[in-house]
Amino acid sequence: MYADINFKTKKALKEAVAQGKRIRVYQPNNMFGVDPPRDGTCAVEGPWYPKPHTWYAKVTLKEGFIVKVR
Numbered sequence: 001m002y003a004d005i006n007f008k009t010k011k012a013l014k015e016a017v018a019q020g021k022r023i024r025v026y027q028p029n030n031m032f033g034v035d036p037p038r039d040g041t042c043a044v045e046g047p048w049y050p051k052p053h054t055w056y057a058k059v060t061l062k063e064g065f066i067v068k069v070r
Contacts, residue, residue: 002046002048008046009054010057013057017066023065025042025061025066028049036064040060040061041060042059043057043058044056
């Protein structure tokens with residue numbers, strides 16, 4: 001999954017979440033029609049394709065927004 005903003009680094013994602021920005025996750029090319037979780041955890045990666053992924057993070061979601069980055 002990806003964050004809905006194309007963060008170049010995991011640190012940038014962490015900083016945005018710490019500042020209270022409302023960031024969602026999404027699954028590109030969602031061919032099976034499975035919605036991303038609203039609550040719980042999932043893995044995200046970045047930056048977006050076609051750039052090579054250089055960071056990965058486990059995030060906690062609450063009501064569809066990232067509230068914690070590990």
